[in-house]
Amino acid sequence: MIDRNTEQIILDAARQIFIIKGMDGARMQEIADLAGINKALLHYYFRTKEKLFNTIFNQSFGDFFSRITILMNSDNDLLLKISKFIEAYMDIMLKNPFLPRFIITEINRNPQVVVDKFNSIGAEIIHKNIKLLERQIKDEVQKGTIKYIDSKQLISSIIGLCLFPFLAEPLLKMLLFEGDQAKYDRYLKDRKKVVEQIILDALKP
Amino acid sequence: MIDRNTEQIILDAARQIFIIKGMDGARMQEIADLAGINKALLHYYFRTKEKLFNTIFNQSFGDFFSRITILMNSDNDLLLKISKFIEAYMDIMLKNPFLPRFIITEINRNPQVVVDKFNSIGAEIIHKNIKLLERQIKDEVQKGTIKYIDSKQLISSIIGLCLFPFLAEPLLKMLLFEGDQAKYDRYLKDRKKVVEQIILDALKP
């Protein structure tokens, strides 16, 4: 009925196109060309462009969040947990540098759909983990182990520091590195330690 | 020849649509409807969709950078300059919350065009200001007034901390605030001081 190999080839091609051009900008013809097949076969496997897109988006989005959840699940000491989170998070992004922009772009196009997908993928477990992390932060603040900072501000700062270089890559590369890719890669590589340092300084009592 | 009033109405409508839906997702019909005119008139004023889009994008992009340039031009002491920058930058974004996502989305679609536009808008003056700021950072590091940090890492961290809440708004609102807009507005309002605190802590020798 379905050739898993062909299906995978289509998904790989679709992912590349959708991630760069987004749902609206992507063309079925482009995807077919990249996959080395014709349009009709795309529809044979996925019926509509929207279904194909949703498959890609759900994969990426689900992957994105499940990895984060795993990261948060460790029951380490807070500072160690944060350090490990930053390191692992940056590693994931280095392997999927277009993912953040893809998700943000799609959010821009249709925020509601993203919220719905998030809920269908497993909002509860993620919420639970975030609440847990927030509680941990508040406890440490209470104990005086770390300086006062609002837990939501801290979490968004960590993620923002990690993601921004990927979200704004072309701009930063142009503004700071005169378009030099090698220098930008070096910057990305160094980023882990910098983010860790900034966050730890911010928490030092 | 051209009714400046009608032109402005069209631009306002086009901006709203393009900023949310992007170049590919926007429809001329939608823009015409929002402007209260018909499609033909859009073409009378701007000939093509692409020209209309470029007008909007260049305005937004140019505005975005010229404001930043002005901010950087003050010859204050570094720490004061950074504090003032964060404050003014956040104020600009609070007034144009969709701007960062609009620019990132367009970058994703066509990075080269963005680079070209950047160069045509006035890359030299911006580069000059960035180099100046980098020099200032390096000098202060040298003098020991601030702790060592790579100047490019510092600059991107400041901007990232400011912009991320706007870039990822729907996600953050959902993940951290259960979709509560009022809470999110409060978070944004507090953000200035948090970013300032984080950066100043990172620079404390």
Place this chain on the structure above:
DNA sequence: GTCTATACACTGATAGAC
């Protein structure tokens, strides 16, 4: 300057042969 009507191109989707 502004409208209605329409031309023209493109793209998603399907029919049907192999």
Place this chain on the structure above:
DNA sequence: GTCTATCAGTGTATAGAC
């Protein structure tokens, strides 16, 4: 499962009347 050919819908753009 895979292809070629084709349809139907949509969207940009223009022609021409007022």
